[in-house]
Amino acid sequence: MASLQASRQLRSVIAMALCWVSAGLGLTALALILGALLWNGFTSLAPAVFTQMTPPPGAAGGLLNAIFGSLVMTFFGVLIGAPLGMLAGTYMAEYGRGSKLTMVVRFINDILLSAPSIVIGLFVYEIAVVPMGHFSAFAGSIALALLVVPVVVRTTEDMLNLVPSTLREAASALGLPRSLVIRHVAYKAARAGLITGLLLAVARVSGETAPLLFTALNNQFWSSNFNAPMASLPVVIFQFALSPYKEWQQLAWVGALIITMAVLALSITARIIGAQRTTK
Amino acid sequence: MAEALLSSMAKSDAVDIREKVLRRFEVGDSAFHTITMSCAITVLLLLGGVIFSLVYGASPALRQFGFGFLTSHAWNPVTENFGALAAIYGTLVTSIIALLIAVPIGLGIAVFLTELCPYSLRRPIGIAVELLAGIPSIIYGIWGMFILAPFLQAHVEPAVIATFHNIPGLSQVFAGPPYGIGIATAGLILAIMILPLISSISRDVFNSVPPVLKEAAFGIGCTRWEVVRRIVAPYTGVGLVGGIMLALGRALGETMAVTFVIGNAHKIAPSILGPGTTISATIANEFTEADGALYTSSLIALGLLLFVITFIVLAISRLLLMRVEQQGAR
Amino acid sequence: MSKILLRATVVAAVLGAAASALAIDISGAGATFPYPVYSKWADSYKKETGAGLNYQSIGSGGGIKQIEANTVTFGATDAPLKADELAKNGLVQWPQVMGGIVPVVNLDGVEPGKLVLDGDTLAKIFLGDIKAWNDPAIVKLNPSLKLSDAAIAVVARSDGSGTTFNFTDYLAKVSADWKSKVGVDKAVQWPVGIAAKGNEGVANTVANTKGSIGYVEYAYAKQNKMTYADMVNLEGKTVAPTMETFQAAAANADWANAPGYYQILTNQKGASSWPITAATFILVHKQPVDAAATGEALKFFAWAFANGGKEAEALDYIPMPANVVAMIKKTWAAEIKATDGKIVFEGK
Numbered sequence: 031m032a033s034l035q036a037s038r039q040l041r042s043v044i045a046m047a048l049c050w051v052s053a054g055l056g057l058t059a060l061a062l063i064l065g066a067l068l069w070n071g072f073t074s075l076a077p078a079v080f081t082q083m084t085p086p087p088g089a090a091g092g093l094l095n096a097i098f099g100s101l102v103m104t105f106f107g108v109l110i111g112a113p114l115g116m117l118a119g120t121y122m123a124e125y126g127r128g129s130k131l132t133m134v135v136r137f138i139n140d141i142l143l144s145a146p147s148i149v150i151g152l153f154v155y156e157i158a159v160v161p162m163g164h165f166s167a168f169a170g171s172i173a174l175a176l177l178v179v180p181v182v183v184r185t186t187e188d189m190l191n192l193v194p195s196t197l198r199e200a201a202s203a204l205g206l207p208r209s210l211v212i213r214h215v216a217y218k219a220a221r222a223g224l225i226t227g228l229l230l231a232v233a234r235v236s237g238e239t240a241p242l243l244f245t246a247l248n249n250q251f252w253s254s255n256f257n258a259p260m261a262s263l264p265v266v267i268f269q270f271a272l273s274p275y276k277e278w279q280q281l282a283w284v285g286a287l288i289i290t291m292a293v294l295a296l297s298i299t300a301r302i303i304g305a306q307r308t309t310k
Numbered sequence: 311m312a313e314a315l316l317s318s319m320a321k322s323d324a325v326d327i328r329e330k331v332l333r334r335f336e337v338g339d340s341a342f343h344t345i346t347m348s349c350a351i352t353v354l355l356l357l358g359g360v361i362f363s364l365v366y367g368a369s370p371a372l373r374q375f376g377f378g379f380l381t382s383h384a385w386n387p388v389t390e391n392f393g394a395l396a397a398i399y400g401t402l403v404t405s406i407i408a409l410l411i412a413v414p415i416g417l418g419i420a421v422f423l424t425e426l427c428p429y430s431l432r433r434p435i436g437i438a439v440e441l442l443a444g445i446p447s448i449i450y451g452i453w454g455m456f457i458l459a460p461f462l463q464a465h466v467e468p469a470v471i472a473t474f475h476n477i478p479g480l481s482q483v484f485a486g487p488p489y490g491i492g493i494a495t496a497g498l499i500l501a502i503m504i505l506p507l508i509s510s511i512s513r514d515v516f517n518s519v520p521p522v523l524k525e526a527a528f529g530i531g532c533t534r535w536e537v538v539r540r541i542v543a544p545y546t547g548v549g550l551v552g553g554i555m556l557a558l559g560r561a562l563g564e565t566m567a568v569t570f571v572i573g574n575a576h577k578i579a580p581s582i583l584g585p586g587t588t589i590s591a592t593i594a595n596e597f598t599e600a601d602g603a604l605y606t607s608s609l610i611a612l613g614l615l616l617f618v619i620t621f622i623v624l625a626i627s628r629l630l631l632m633r634v635e636q637q638g639a640r
Numbered sequence: 641m642s643k644i645l646l647r648a649t650v651v652a653a654v655l656g657a658a659a660s661a662l663a664i665d666i667s668g669a670g671a672t673f674p675y676p677v678y679s680k681w682a683d684s685y686k687k688e689t690g691a692g693l694n695y696q697s698i699g700s701g702g703g704i705k706q707i708e709a710n711t712v713t714f715g716a717t718d719a720p721l722k723a724d725e726l727a728k729n730g731l732v733q734w735p736q737v738m739g740g741i742v743p744v745v746n747l748d749g750v751e752p753g754k755l756v757l758d759g760d761t762l763a764k765i766f767l768g769d770i771k772a773w774n775d776p777a778i779v780k781l782n783p784s785l786k787l788s789d790a791a792i793a794v795v796a797r798s799d800g801s802g803t804t805f806n807f808t809d810y811l812a813k814v815s816a817d818w819k820s821k822v823g824v825d826k827a828v829q830w831p832v833g834i835a836a837k838g839n840e841g842v843a844n845t846v847a848n849t850k851g852s853i854g855y856v857e858y859a860y861a862k863q864n865k866m867t868y869a870d871m872v873n874l875e876g877k878t879v880a881p882t883m884e885t886f887q888a889a890a891a892n893a894d895w896a897n898a899p900g901y902y903q904i905l906t907n908q909k910g911a912s913s914w915p916i917t918a919a920t921f922i923l924v925h926k927q928p929v930d931a932a933a934t935g936e937a938l939k940f941f942a943w944a945f946a947n948g949g950k951e952a953e954a955l956d957y958i959p960m961p962a963n964v965v966a967m968i969k970k971t972w973a974a975e976i977k978a979t980d981g982k983i984v985f986e987g988k
């Protein structure tokens with residue numbers, strides 16, 4: 031009896047020790063990756079990165095056109111994708127709660143959310159690049175918009191579902207029509223959550239490379255022409271990291287650092303806003 | 311008399327205004343309803359559009375090669391003979407390696423966070439693990455290429471090759487030369503990428519177990535491990551499988567992390583230390599330079615294949631996770 | 641007085657802004673082989689004229705695809721198109737500069753130019769028949785080198801590449817085995833090894849992988865201080881990759897009698913010829929859709945012919961001889977015309 035107890039205890043101790051080890055491994059991996067990123071990124075960080083364009087091989091330069099391109103295409107991607115996603119999520123939470131259409135859309139949306147982004151890139155190539163005859167920042171923005179939509183749909187629906195129905199009923203009782211109830215009451219109540227969703231969507235598309243590879247391509251000069259290829263941070267990192275030129279590799283690390291810091295800042299901001307909401 | 315006239319006029323005005331406002335409300339309401347419904351339907355159309363355009367782009371290749379596309383491992387741009395087998399093999403093997411590594415560790419982290427971790431550390435460590443999830447995949451790629459691969463090439467792979475050198479069978483699986491990059495490295499990077507996903511879904515699922523069940527088990531003298539194994543795991547089994555399948559779907563489609571370290575060799579070799587290719591790495595590397603309609607179409611056919619595979623995996627995971635939500639609501 | 645100065649400054653600024661806005665950016669895509677020298681030329685050209693060159697270094701296959709699809713003004717390729725292909729797509733082709741392809745290795749204790757390889761051994765390495773560095777065939781060529789039994793890690797190209805075209809052309813000429821098993825093209829099914837994207841990717845991968853061997857254009861080996869190998873040429877002499885040996889091989893070219901200037905310079909005669917020499921070509925449309933853009937591109941290439949020689953030679957590329965340049969300019973005047981029949985190339 032005692033030996034059975036002892037062996038059971040031993041097994042438990044070993045299993046729990048392995049769990050500690052797992053946690054340690056996970057944290058170690060994070061430390062190694064973030065550490066390498068911070069080390070390699072900060073040692074090459076200089077004001078020139080934000081003031082000069084991407085250089086030819088073997089010369090020093092910066093990432094200005096790539097940063098600009100990323101900002102612009104992300105902005106337009108969110109501009110196109112967020113309203114679409116928000117309205118779709120509104121339908122699912124307000125008009126179609128429990129309906130078959132809502133269930134199907136939610137199912138499809140979740141699949142689109144986790145689908146490989148390279149497939150979205152191929153899709154936009156077929157519908158935007160081929161008809162236009164060339165790569166363009168416009169096609170790149172469309173690709174990013176298609177990645178923003180599923181995130182925004184999901185968070186909008188979840189956040190609107192959390193708004194208590196009593197609020198809506200009170201507004202209706204005062205005579206507000208349905209659409210104004212949604213716009214003036216439900217949106218206001220879920221505002222923090224909706225903003226969180228937006229920030230998460232931006233964080234998600236900031237690091238996406240594959241869909242931009244065959245839509246916006248790349249451009250070593252400054253370009254603000256939407257009808258032409260435009261540089262972006264992830265694609266520039268891809269090109270520079272695979273090259274043998276030291277200056278280019280250093281710029282790749284700096285670019286990676288910039289993207290990661292932006293994504294982390296957005297995620298932390300989203301978290302703070304979300305926490306504020308619950309404490310109110 | 312005048313007052314009665316005045317008041318009746320005012321009333322009809324008010325009625326008019328009221329009717330106008332109500333009609334405006336009605337129009338606004340139905341417009342809003344229509345707009346939001348069409349946006350919801352657009353999401354469906356999006357999926358349909360993706361599938362349709364992929365099929366359209368892939369049809370020249372599929373017509374040319376037929377079912378043989380899936381079973382041929384040729385990839386010859388010279389003779390325009392393309393087959394998906396090498397890419398499918400690489401995709402599956404790297405994802406399986408990733409699951410083999412990430413599932414035990416991810417579950418271990420989830421158990422740690424729900425059972426063992428001191429309460430004050432739970433949030434910070436949970437956030438730290440989720441930070442791993444937030445890192446864009448291209449960073450995993452360059453980290454893998456610049457830091458992990460040289461480390462593996464210099465220290466780990468020679469040791470592994472030497473260890474298995476004389477064991478029949480396994481010596482094929484771990485054969486040299488030590489490139490540093492290759493299928494095993496890609497699988498390792500994928501494992502680190504899907505680790506936070508598995509651990510956060512598992513942790514949410516573990517947290518959904520009613521405490522009374524665990525307390526009852528502790529009450530009759532079960533050890534921690536027995537509670538996890540016999541109470542928590544069976545209760546959450548469906549959710550765990552759903553989370554693992556979600557991670558699998560993510561691993562299958564991952565592009566940037568793999569492209570840097572996979573070695574781009576259209577081959578099926580027994581050694582996991584050697585180079586290979588995955589569907590997404592092939593497309594990313596070759597699409598912008600594919601000349602010839604058949605080459606481009608074959609790459610789109612690969613994309614279609616990937617989409618179908620991930621769709622099936624993600625659909626299964628969605629169904630399983632939906633069941634868990636319903637279970638929790640009960 | 642200060643008012644006049646102010647007005648003058650404003651006018652100058654506006655004119656300056658207008659001038660830089662007028663400077664057209666020339667768009668091109670293609671071979672990674674000449675990318676080091678094209679980007680040096682582009683830098684100097686921009687300093688002189690303000691016009692920039694936006695060149696996507698994506699491989700010869702991509703360059704051909706993009707010019708055929710009209711998404712760029714010029715395409716660049718080291719795998720020249722034959723006359724019938726040129727006619728089919730309405731393209732004009734000419735050689736812009738020449739260079740050498742060298743095998744590069746990553747071996748401890750071996751310095752640049754100390755390792756000697758011949759065509760047959762190189763073919764066997766890339767076929768996978770020779771697997772280790774101390775194979776008898778390699779040792780026979782390098783009796784004084786200490787070679788370990790390390791496995792050879794072969795690095796090839798994953799993209800459509802003119803460098804691959806010339807490299808496989810050379811291997812097919814020296815090895816019947818290679819010709820029958822693999823063949824010659826911009827992209828082939830490599831029997832062994834890993835593949836990287838572009839000359840840049842191969843250079844990067846060889847530099848990071850111990851015991852590896854790859855093939856790159858010489859400027860990449862030079863710029864990144866890589867260990868290159870000497871080769872045994874057609875006449876059995878061991879030659880190093882230098883401008884002189886590249887020029888010796890290039891002297892064999894017969895440009896006058898080649899339709900579309902199609903010339904392959906591998907495995908040429910001459911005691912001091914480098915066996916894997918290649919010319920790299922530019923493609924533009926005979927009747928360009930955007931004649932102004934093509935005109936700007938031709939201006940750039942004429943400038944490069946006239947002024948780019950020193951920068952090319954600094955990277956060990958060989959500029960085209962003067963008589964060939966004259967022939968090329970005649971071709972421009974004769975064949976590249978706008979839709980209204982006007983000759984696109986202005987200047988001499």
